[in-house]
Amino acid sequence: MATVKLVDENSLDPIVQRVFRDIKATKKIDQVPDFWRALASDPSHLELVWTHLKNVMQPGKLDMLTKEIIALAVSATNGCRYCINSHTAAVQRLGLDNEGLGEVMSVVGLFNMTNKLADGYQVEPDVFPEAR
Amino acid sequence: MATVKLVDENSLDPIVQRVFRDIKATKKIDQVPDFWRALASDPSHLELVWTHLKNVMQPGKLDMLTKEIIALAVSATNGCRYCINSHTAAVQRLGLDNEGLGEVMSVVGLFNMTNKLADGYQVEPDVFPEAR
Amino acid sequence: MATVKLVDENSLDPIVQRVFRDIKATKKIDQVPDFWRALASDPSHLELVWTHLKNVMQPGKLDMLTKEIIALAVSATNGCRYCINSHTAAVQRLGLDNEGLGEVMSVVGLFNMTNKLADGYQVEPDVFPEAR
Amino acid sequence: MATVKLVDENSLDPIVQRVFRDIKATKKIDQVPDFWRALASDPSHLELVWTHLKNVMQPGKLDMLTKEIIALAVSATNGCRYCINSHTAAVQRLGLDNEGLGEVMSVVGLFNMTNKLADGYQVEPDVFPEAR
Amino acid sequence: MATVKLVDENSLDPIVQRVFRDIKATKKIDQVPDFWRALASDPSHLELVWTHLKNVMQPGKLDMLTKEIIALAVSATNGCRYCINSHTAAVQRLGLDNEGLGEVMSVVGLFNMTNKLADGYQVEPDVFPEAR
Amino acid sequence: MATVKLVDENSLDPIVQRVFRDIKATKKIDQVPDFWRALASDPSHLELVWTHLKNVMQPGKLDMLTKEIIALAVSATNGCRYCINSHTAAVQRLGLDNEGLGEVMSVVGLFNMTNKLADGYQVEPDVFPEAR
Missing domain, CATH: 1.20.1290.10 (AhpD-like)
Structure with a gap:
């Protein structure tokens, strides 16, 4: 079981909202994977890791x-x-x-x-x- | 420094000779890399690892x-x-x-x-x- | 599932008894964590690890x-x-x-x-x- | 020995220049550590890692x-x-x-x-x- | 849960049949351990790993x-x-x-x-x- | 190069002296291996690790x-x-x-x-x- 509470998909935190929306749009999925819901317990870290991953994980x-x-x-x-x-x-x-x-x-x-x-x-x- | 004596390229051991020749032919190189010269301190293990690697490392x-x-x-x-x-x-x-x-x-x-x-x-x- | 039988909290082994009592007193807890109950399958090792940890894990x-x-x-x-x-x-x-x-x-x-x-x-x- | 050529401190690449300057200013050092000079062989990756590190490594x-x-x-x-x-x-x-x-x-x-x-x-x- | 479908003990693949039979005979067991049933999703790799293990795991x-x-x-x-x-x-x-x-x-x-x-x-x- | 100064074999610290002497006697060697000379930069830790090792590394x-x-x-x-x-x-x-x-x-x-x-x-x- 995760050691932090997974953040709800409908979180009201503006950073979390923005990142979750971008994750779903970028990956073309309907649900936010639990990894990102765990990271969202620290919104600024969530954004940092997602930005990093999005930059690296594109065709080059x-x-x-x-x-x-x-x-x-x-x-x-x-x-x-x-x-x-x-x-x-x-x-x-x-x-x-x-x-x-x-x-x-x-x-x-x-x-x-x-x-x-x-x-x-x-x-x-x-x-x-x-x-x- | 390696913990075993690296086996000479011109070893007289028949297994070592056969494998070293195959390594050079397969990899199109003139010298046997030191990894294989270290493994050759146990000839049957040398042959086992080389056979395994040769099988896996081909295009599929x-x-x-x-x-x-x-x-x-x-x-x-x-x-x-x-x-x-x-x-x-x-x-x-x-x-x-x-x-x-x-x-x-x-x-x-x-x-x-x-x-x-x-x-x-x-x-x-x-x-x-x-x-x- | 642990690969050894977890030792009962009320073990009669004198080393285990002494260490379990010290663990509960030092950590101010009522139950012995399962890690220590697994180690207790080898009482002398239990004592060695606990002594080591108790020495290191104090304020310095x-x-x-x-x-x-x-x-x-x-x-x-x-x-x-x-x-x-x-x-x-x-x-x-x-x-x-x-x-x-x-x-x-x-x-x-x-x-x-x-x-x-x-x-x-x-x-x-x-x-x-x-x-x- | 590093597997890539370490990028010169006075590189003309604009991304590298900007990041190297920021590394020296942020860390208050006169020379760019070799880690960053190795990463600079891929300027966009250099910037990504430095930005990530700079964000994480501040007091909180x-x-x-x-x-x-x-x-x-x-x-x-x-x-x-x-x-x-x-x-x-x-x-x-x-x-x-x-x-x-x-x-x-x-x-x-x-x-x-x-x-x-x-x-x-x-x-x-x-x-x-x-x-x- | 394994990321590949475990291959049935009674697989009709000739390589898998031969290796599974040898595993059971060599280890004197009645059922093929799940590790080998997972590897069998790639029969040639199954054979390669089993041959390697059988060679190494004998008394010397x-x-x-x-x-x-x-x-x-x-x-x-x-x-x-x-x-x-x-x-x-x-x-x-x-x-x-x-x-x-x-x-x-x-x-x-x-x-x-x-x-x-x-x-x-x-x-x-x-x-x-x-x-x- | 070690990140701490290796402690001299003839250190005057009483804990270090005692442990170094025991290491040499137990291992029947004339010089203290550098691992122990590095640990000796923190004498109480040196003693703790040596005691642990001496207990584990005996025939059983x-x-x-x-x-x-x-x-x-x-x-x-x-x-x-x-x-x-x-x-x-x-x-x-x-x-x-x-x-x-x-x-x-x-x-x-x-x-x-x-x-x-x-x-x-x-x-x-x-x-x-x-x-x-």
Whole structure:
């Protein structure tokens, strides 16, 4: 259970109102996800995080699917329940099928293994370009 | 400094020879990266990890750049020095420029933040589809 | 569900009895939190951890609220459910309101982001004093 | 060594110029820390992170020392070299002496231990208020 | 709830059939653990991970109990719910009693503390042999 | 470089003297490892951590090699440089050869992979005993 009271979707706080409206419009959804309702317990922080996310999560050199795949890889590596659920749904909505999701997980799993092996043996970074 | 002696490129161990040759051929490089030379202190483990990596790191639903981007996102989240260096070089070789790298980092940074906020407030996973 | 049987509050083990009594007296509570009941499955470890915690968690250069805030920051960074709940309750009991809790989380989130950016770009520690 | 070229302090990029000037003015320092020079390889990301940090890192319910202590606790928990150095220097500049720093570390160490014990035994969050 | 549909024990996929049969025979169990049923949503990845695990998890220089204890130590350090439950059951089946489990946890907890202290003070690795 | 001045081996502080002497006698070494010299900047914390470690690190249900192997597994999972070096040296002194070290790493690597896969697919803990 969340450690703060989730703020009502119809909050009267003007910052919360503005941000919630923008979240729903930007994401084309009808309900505000609970993550944002928890952050709204501190309205100025809500606005700061939402502004940051909105700036980062738009197509650039990387398309939206790639960005959501990175988000899922980070969340799986951190073991964040809420985030894994949320970003799995996002990559699926953006068209990744089960086989594609399996590939994401296979890469995430593999490099979590090699990361620990490189650290576990304390291998120094390669200095010759071809070997990096 | 590595905690095990890095195995010489010209090792006489038949498993090590076979795997080192395959690494150089597959990656089109002239020198065996130090990660593999460290693993070679246990030849059967070397072969197991290389076989695993070779299977996962081929184009499928995801292309190679996307897979290397995931590898970099995992490595940055774990703070693995060797791996960050190695996978940064890999994404650059596959054509990602500085702006693209900046986008990868911006997404990695952002979701490491939101992961901790979702955990820090103990937000339960959303149950309505639109909110995931 | 805990992987060990939680030890009864009225355990007859003399070490457990002594530690449980001290926990309730020190924390001014009527029930032993489940964390300590799980540790009690190994009484000598229970005593060791409790003694350690009792020594560290007293006012010194830092007051108790600051110490509990650190505990919460560590727990949120690690994503430890039990601990986040427990230390959130502690900081609230010590007087931190929702806005203060929001500030803790905003700082925890921010530096989890910058940590991964510093690692992700492999930035070397600054050497000029002013820049640290 | 950083994986991107650190941007020169006298960069001609207008965003970089503006942000670097603000960093030096806000922090009252003469040189731009290398973290920001690395981020500047992607100017819009530099601005986004700096704006976020500037908003969070001002006195509120929590004073600046407490906020830097949280930053240090997060960085030590994550094992981020650059960040540990940077935030240790910051808490020292804000007046924390060696004994105070020792207390921060003692609390960070302690709760990293109890976090893993609570997780390791899979203890469920306490439900009675007094026990949290 | 798992983010993918768990594959039925009686799946008609030939790879899944073969791997599920081998899991049950090797582990001498009647039901396929849910971990493997989730992986089976990507049959080739299922086979790759199972082959890897089967190779690593056999007696060698280390006996099976020591290997499962390492698995539990890793899982507790990562806070992985599924894995902690699974490997706790495994060490118990292999004969570790509650006191032994308490010792595992006491060592896991202790070194998670000292890890963060060594990182938190940025202590350089010892160079004199006796001190390591 | 350590963030605190390492305390001299011949410190005049009575607590530091007593603990340093005990460390050398207990570990049968001539020099105090730098970890303890860093902790000594806060003598009471030094004593607390040393007492804790001395209590945990003695033979019980588990022998010393198994305990040091756990310490190494935890340190590799956390990526703690100082600790990986220190505990690798310890397991080698206790007789583990390169092949044995390779087995430790193979198990550490494997379960860091499966941990992330179990989390990444959000697999719920098994409830039937045989499947754990």
